[in-house]
Amino acid sequence: MTTVRILPEILSNQIAAGEVVERPSSVVKELVENSIDAKASAITIEVEKSGKSLIRVSDDGIGLSRDDALLSIERYATSKIFTKEDLFSISTMGFRGEALPSIASVSKLTMVTRPKDRDTGTRIEIFGGKVRSVSDIGAPVGTLVEVKDLFFNTPARKKFLKSDTTEISHISDGIAGIALGNPDIRFRFFSNKSLQKNFPLSDSLFQRTVNVLGTEVSGKMNEISHSEDGLAISGYCVLPDIVRNSASKIFLFVNRRLVYDRGLISAIFQGYRGRLMKGRYPLLVLFIDIAFDQVDVNVHPTKREVRFFNHQRVYGAVSGAIGKSFSIPQKDISGDSPLKFSQSSVPPAFHPDRPVLIRENDSPGVEQSVMTWGKPADMPVYKKPDRAGTRMPELPKEKPHTPVMFYSDPPRIIGQVMGTYILAESGSGLLLIDQHAAHERIVYEALKKKLKISNMAGQSLLIPETVELTHRESDILLSLIPDLSILGIEVEPFGGTTFVIKSIPSIISGKEMKPILTKIIEKTLTEKDESSKDGWLDECLILMACHRAVRANSRMNAAEMQNLLKDLETCDNPMHCPHGRPIMVTMSKNDLEKLFKRIV
Numbered sequence: 176m177t178t179v180r181i182l183p184e185i186l187s188n189q190i191a192a193g194e195v196v197e198r199p200s201s202v203v204k205e206l207v208e209n210s211i212d213a214k215a216s217a218i219t220i221e222v223e224k225s226g227k228s229l230i231r232v233s234d235d236g237i238g239l240s241r242d243d244a245l246l247s248i249e250r251y252a253t254s255k256i257f258t259k260e261d262l263f264s265i266s267t268m269g270f271r272g273e274a275l276p277s278i279a280s281v282s283k284l285t286m287v288t289r290p291k292d293r294d295t296g297t298r299i300e301i302f303g304g305k306v307r308s309v310s311d312i313g314a315p316v317g318t319l320v321e322v323k324d325l326f327f328n329t330p331a332r333k334k335f336l337k338s339d340t341t342e343i344s345h346i347s348d349g350i351a352g353i354a355l356g357n358p359d360i361r362f363r364f365f366s367n368k369s370l371q372k373n374f375p376l377s378d379s380l381f382q383r384t385v386n387v388l389g390t391e392v393s394g395k396m397n398e399i400s401h402s403e404d405g406l407a408i409s410g411y412c413v414l415p416d417i418v419r420n421s422a423s424k425i426f427l428f429v430n431r432r433l434v435y436d437r438g439l440i441s442a443i444f445q446g447y448r449g450r451l452m453k454g455r456y457p458l459l460v461l462f463i464d465i466a467f468d469q470v471d472v473n474v475h476p477t478k479r480e481v482r483f484f485n486h487q488r489v490y491g492a493v494s495g496a497i498g499k500s501f502s503i504p505q506k507d508i509s510g511d512s513p514l515k516f517s518q519s520s521v522p523p524a525f526h527p528d529r530p531v532l533i534r535e536n537d538s539p540g541v542e543q544s545v546m547t548w549g550k551p552a553d554m555p556v557y558k559k560p561d562r563a564g565t566r567m568p569e570l571p572k573e574k575p576h577t578p579v580m581f582y583s584d585p586p587r588i589i590g591q592v593m594g595t596y597i598l599a600e601s602g603s604g605l606l607l608i609d610q611h612a613a614h615e616r617i618v619y620e621a622l623k624k625k626l627k628i629s630n631m632a633g634q635s636l637l638i639p640e641t642v643e644l645t646h647r648e649s650d651i652l653l654s655l656i657p658d659l660s661i662l663g664i665e666v667e668p669f670g671g672t673t674f675v676i677k678s679i680p681s682i683i684s685g686k687e688m689k690p691i692l693t694k695i696i697e698k699t700l701t702e703k704d705e706s707s708k709d710g711w712l713d714e715c716l717i718l719m720a721c722h723r724a725v726r727a728n729s730r731m732n733a734a735e736m737q738n739l740l741k742d743l744e745t746c747d748n749p750m751h752c753p754h755g756r757p758i759m760v761t762m763s764k765n766d767l768e769k770l771f772k773r774i775v
């Protein structure tokens with residue numbers, strides 16, 4: 176029974192050639208993937224000196240007969256695809272018939288293998304690509320591949336290897352990725368004979384994710400689940416209170432193959448939009464299962480790149496699925512997050528007519544006008560907190576959201592501190608709320624809802640404002656005119672590089688519009704090519720919300736604070752401002768007791 180065959184030459188040429196073996200971790204990856212393809216249920220990885228002196232991978236998979244074992248070390252020998260059609264519907268990890276011969280050519284490789292239907296196993300030794308010996312040997316069913324002295328015959332490449340710590344972390348990250356993709360397989364990883372990782376056989380994907388990402392993520396993961404015709408997306412995304420400075424904990428699988436794709440990473444950021452600070456990366460495990468004819472995995476020799484035939488669709492579905500995971504209640508969030516929500520919006524200890532803080536300046540001035548939205552900017556609001564008209568009256572009533580993060584009780588406002596933070600007490604402890612960030616979030620979501628319903632209505636300016644721009648800026652602005660009208664901003668050229676602003680969104684005043692417009696142009700200059708139109712519109716909304724929102728160092732009276740918290744409750748994401756900064760910090764009773772050393 177010969178299962179390993181030589182690929183037709185044309186076919187083999189269609190397969191991306193190139194370097195498979197860059198470093199010890201690439202050897203580990205190739206050998207482990209072979210074990211997975213051989214249907215192993217337990218795989219053991221052992222390395223010595225970060226894999227530079229020894230890498231050993233053993234499995235309990237189907238094994239190889241003597242003939243097949245000999246064939247497996249020849250270039251383009253693979254048991255996995257036979258025809259051109261197969262190449263486009265690759266469902267195994269390996270398909271090029273390249274890994275073993277490549278590894279064998281730059282190391283001292285020994286393979287011991289035995290299939291179930293044979294009593295004896297085969298041992299093959301190859302040094303630097305040359306077969307040294309072939310013999311029969313008693314062996315358990317399965318395969319063991321030992322790679323010694325990697326790059327012994329290519330000193331230049333050996334020199335490129337990094338420190339043991341770096342190489343080990345590459346190996347460890349690689350194993351983590353593969354283990355996540357295969358929760359039904361047991362993995363053990365030893366370095367210098369000591370056990371580093373042990374991922375048991377019985378893991379569910381949830382458990383494997385916790386085992387791989389660390390227990391800190393348990394109770395802090397949202398489940399991702401989405402399916403549409405020929406495309407399914409699943410996995411877990413970690414709440415943004417745990418982040419990294421790189422994409423190292425983003426694990427992406429396409430048809431169970433670990434991949435890296437910048438477009439997918441951008442789609443993930445899009446999904447987390449407004450929840451992450453700049454430069455921070457989420458922790459995430461994402462599986463994309465897509466019809467085999469909709470994806471090409473044969474783009475790069477290491478097989479980590481993929482090409483989707485309709486990438487916009489896939490990216491859109493990914494960001495949508497992640498975004499959705501934040502707006503539906505999650506069953507598995509641990510009890511320590513402030514998740515309980517009360518719809519009652521008037522805290523018991525608070526009476527709207529009896530402000531807890533005396534306002535220093537109670538006349539409708541600047542401070543009050545910045546609180547306005549959905550109304551002409553000079554009209555003070557929040558005077559009477561319970562009047563429905565103060566809260567975006569022109570918006571159609573939406574179904575109440577089921578927000579994800581809430582106070583455990585209606586908060587009791589204690590007061591404003593430093594003119595910037597609202598201090599309140601709730602069941603989960605002491606709350607400090609950044610008034611600007613909170614208001615920004617509220618205005619942003621209100622604008623977003625408006626835009627979702629239809630283009631925003633502009634409000635004509637009685638005295639149109641003019642703006643002077645540079646040549647470059649005016650070119651950009653000209654191209655933006657149609658898109659700006661979606662936001663209710665009407666701009667016309669006025670000769671040369673001068674433009675006249677004729678109408679603006681109703682929440683913005685004419686004076687405010689100028690700096691916002693300049694910022695929009697600036698942003699477009701630097702980012703428009705990278706973001707989709709929706710992304711660009713969103714950026715514009717964020718800019719407007721930021722301008723409109725109550726500033727730090729502005730006094731707020733009790734009723735204003737009260738209404739701000741009330742509105743925040745109805746937001747989809749009440750925990751982060753649209754830039755991803757936190758809106759509130761909580762100090763539990765426990766935190767305070769620790770601070771005062773009442774408990775240790």
Ligand SMILES: Nc1ncnc2c1ncn2[C@@H]1O[C@H](COP(=O)(O)OP(=O)(O)OP(=O)(O)O)[C@@H](O)[C@H]1O
Binds near residue numbers: 205238317318
């Ligand atoms: N652990 C293993 N158990 C059983 N068969 C194996 C094992 N490792 C390799 N083989 C056999 O050897 C063949 C060659 O392996 P190799 O890794 O070189 O190529 P591949 O996996 O087919 O493709 P790729 O180069 O993309 O990895 C495989 O097709 C498989 O039949």
Ligand SMILES: [Mg+2]
Binds near residue numbers: 205208209268270
């Ligand atoms: Mg392989």
